[in-house]
Amino acid sequence: MSTPAAATTAAPFDDPLARERAHLASSRAALRAMREDVEALDISDVTANWVNAKALAHQIDERIKALADLSGTPLFFGRLDYLHAPGAEQAEGARGERFYIGRRHVHHAEGDPMVIDWRAPVSQPFYRASKKDPMDVGLRRRFGYTGGELTAYEDEHLSDPGEAARTSKLLQQEIERPRVGPMRDIVATIQPEQDEIVRSGLGGTVCVQGGPGTGKTAVGLHRVAYLLYAHRERLARTGTLVIGPNRSFLHYIEQVLPALGELSVQQATVDDLVAHVEVRGTDGAAAALVKGDARMAEVLRRALRSHVALPTEPVVVVRGSRRWRVPACELEEIVRELLDRDIRYGAAREALPQRIAHAVLVQMERSGEAPDDRVQDAVARNSAVKAAVKALWPAVDPAKLVLRLLTDAAFLAEHARGVLGEDEQKAVLWARPARSVRSAKWSAADAVLVDEAADLVRRTHSLGHVVLDEAQDLSPMQYRAVGRRCTTGSATVLGDLAQGTTPWATRSWSEALAHLGKSDAVVEELTAGFRVPTDVIAYASRLLPHIAPGLAPVASVRENPGFFDLRTVAETADVVAACAELLRNEGSTGLIAADARVPALAAALTAAGIGYLAPGEETTELTRLTLVPASLAKGLEYDYVVLDEPQAVVDGEPDERTGLRRLYVALTRAVSGLVVTHAAPLPPQLA
Known part of the structure; x- marks a missing residue:
């Protein structure tokens, strides 16, 4: 491994650093040309309507932003010289290829790459190749920068058995570089154990236990960037989200993904996710502990289902001169079947009129009529059917349901029996009942309960991937709230059990992942500290x-x-x-x-x-x-x-x-x- 090279006054052909600077200048010019090509696109005659035109214009704007050449940010930070062309037969005499590794892909006018995206498969050896396993790399070169100016380079001859492995000075300098401003990416310093987590697949959930300075937050953000690269179309449809503990933290990390060219990732706190009601109150530790307990989900489920009533009277539907009667026993069978299916309350309520209408159509067919779907829809909208649905399966407002549980001791006792003790019930009851949802002084834990109730009524939209940082401080009910946002997707869970500072802090990752709905997640541990002396x-x-x-x-x-x-x-x-x-x-x-x-x-x-x-x-x-x-x-x-x-x-x-x-x-x-x-x-x- 060579020592970092300093700038010299030698001619470009004699000075490797000068040649690398020339490649940097050419790459910046190519990136500028790529941006100008996009800016010059004329879409006036491309789209058929204004909606498509607006969507396409937005995509172009996002592409222009992604192609920005950020001042002071190196366009590439490394180089790989392969012994053979990647993917080609390693025949004797085969010529290798050279790739510059950077934050985004850059190509010149003919389409040949000048900088390879760090997430591309061909870039992986930059992070994982070693003297023990060179991965067909002859030379790995790291570059040192001052601001945006290339000032040094350092070589590792990975396939040279005569050169001993040594710690990279430039890598160490980059890790220890003073920090001013928001968090920056670590794309130039990702370590092999971190890279394995970053490049893990979209299909599985990963939980990263990492002590202070192990880079778990950076790993989580870079994993999002990698997944967007490897599964862009899918995640463009389903969406991605980064969840942090507070607004200060989100502001601190908000520039990492844009620096990597990813502008579409949303950021939020758990409080943002569950903002169905205005939070103006606070809880004592005892109340917050009970409200954050996963047992509250069962209390809410019982309270919601208590609104369903079994029929005592038949439903009589009048159509023309005919009267069709659905007896109470048949209605009860329909209601019980919907309860047994345990589907969302709102979905069952929407299915009930169709089930009643179907029972009427069966009678019509037996009498010799031939009703179709339009007739069934008409029966489902019949006033008698609507009245029956309103009586048997009334609409429930999630916030009003939670408000009643927290202010009505008898209602809470009825549905918390065998789930919460008397002292726990007293802890969650409000001292002063509120007149309405709007005037209530909801706490952050109350808002999570409302979110749980809302999901019991109607399914929460699921995203393709969620990153949950500082997860050790979440309550079981907060884990459930996050888990609802990725039921059909995956998650990256980041935290440190030693840094849990809430009364309900996570005791074990297996317990936390169960509440999240991701019991099959892989738990990885980072123990190498790159930040703290x-x-x-x-x-x-x-x-x-x-x-x-x-x-x-x-x-x-x-x-x-x-x-x-x-x-x-x-x-x-x-x-x-x-x-x-x-x-x-x-x-x-x-x-x-x-x-x-x-x-x-x-x-x-x-x-x-x-x-x-x-x-x-x-x-x-x-x-x-x-x-x-x-x-x-x-x-x-x-x-x-x-x-x-x-x-x-x-x-x-x-x-x-x-x-x-x-x-x-x-x-x-x-x-x-x-x-x-x-x-x-x-x-x-x-x-």
């Missing part, structure tokens, strides 16, 4: 025996050890001074503190003249400090972190175990260095 992750891992016994600690593979410092401070000004010290370094800085301490720290920063941002706001070269409440730190990362008062972070949670998990999250947000400041004693678990 060794000393930092080692210190944070002291908490693992207390928060996730048996979970393997992350092993940092960083060459740069970073730094870690414990400081006893006397006042808030000392915390501000630590922030000012870290801001002298290149990159971003996060000040993480217990939520209750954030206002005081904000005032101290302002008094010191240090500007700061809130989580989710994009850092700039001028403002590189973010003040982060510990409750919002999950999923975020900063080059340097000041963690204020660890014991206050623990005390800010309802119980010690949850507090220690929150502390574990806060301790593992640093990429290059961590300073822990404290006036109070540290939690004994860190001793």
Whole structure:
């Protein structure tokens, strides 16, 4: 392996770096030409109507955006020189091919590729080839960039037995590069174990357990990009969705997929998915635990089915001079058959008038008439049939159903009997009954119940693929809400059991996947840490025996050890001074503190003249400090972190175990260095 080459003044034909720069310039020109070709398309005479024209115009606009040449983003980051042409017979003397690997496909006017999409099969050896298994690759070249300018290259002669395998310096530099702004893609640094997950098929669900810094979020996003490449037509029809824990997190990751040319993936929180009612209230831990329990699904099912009544009177349909009578016993048989099928409440309600009409048609046929489908539809719309359906299978509003369960103790007791205990029923009942759905102070957990009820009435639309990040914090009922969005599709579930910070945090992935409806999912574990320095992750891992016994600690593979410092401070000004010290370094800085301490720290920063941002706001070269409440730190990362008062972070949670998990999250947000400041004693678990 060569050392990174620096720029020289040699002639292009003598200087490999100059030749690579020339190829980069040609590739950018080719990409610009591809974009101009699309912009020049005239569709005025192509479509037959305005609807098709509008749809085609939208597709063209999306294609133009996907072909954007992003400033400061390398168009390619690697090169593969094959010993033989991929897919060809490896005959003696056969000439290999050279491929440049980048974020998207680029070809010149004749159609020959200048840059190969990183997701193409021919690109796979860039991530997986090794000295042990070169995969027919003679040379793998990595490129180093400063901004958008190609500044270095590094070679690995994979098929040369005389060259020893060594760690790539450029790869390590890219992993450890300072972070300013939102999360970026890791397309140039995907590791073999990550690549296996990224390229796993669309048909199966994958659950990725990964500690801090193992790249699980990036793996999930890159898997979406890969699936859109490999199954574009199918996913264009069925849709894809990325679900994150909060808006700050989604804002942090929102540029990753567009940088890879994927603009159609929707992003949402679980709260966004279940927004049938306006959330204005909050729950205590006891109420939230019960409302989030999967047993609530059975309570809702019972309450909904209780609206169905068995008939006591016949239905008499008058058509002309004839009267057709469906006796109560036959109606009861129809109703019971629909109940036994256990189909959606709304679908059964729509089927009931047709079943009654069919019973009438049978009588007509027996009397010698020959009714057709139009007659059956007419009977189904008959006023007597409509009245019977309204009485036997009335329409139910999901929000009103949940509201009654949460405000009517007798109604709840009737349908929770044998499912919820008396104390649990008392926990979920509202202290003040609401007059209407609109005036009710719904909590986030209540909204999930409404979503469950809505699905019992009418099936939720299923997407082709869903990525669920920070999944360890979801309740069983939230898992069910997500699972409804991918019943006919697949999912990528990302999380870390040690970072669960809700009272209902996931205890095991098998349990969580069962609630999701994906019990057959494959669970993969990432244990190599690419982000958190060794000393930092080692210190944070002291908490693992207390928060996730048996979970393997992350092993940092960083060459740069970073730094870690414990400081006893006397006042808030000392915390501000630590922030000012870290801001002298290149990159971003996060000040993480217990939520209750954030206002005081904000005032101290302002008094010191240090500007700061809130989580989710994009850092700039001028403002590189973010003040982060510990409750919002999950999923975020900063080059340097000041963690204020660890014991206050623990005390800010309802119980010690949850507090220690929150502390574990806060301790593992640093990429290059961590300073822990404290006036109070540290939690004994860190001793």
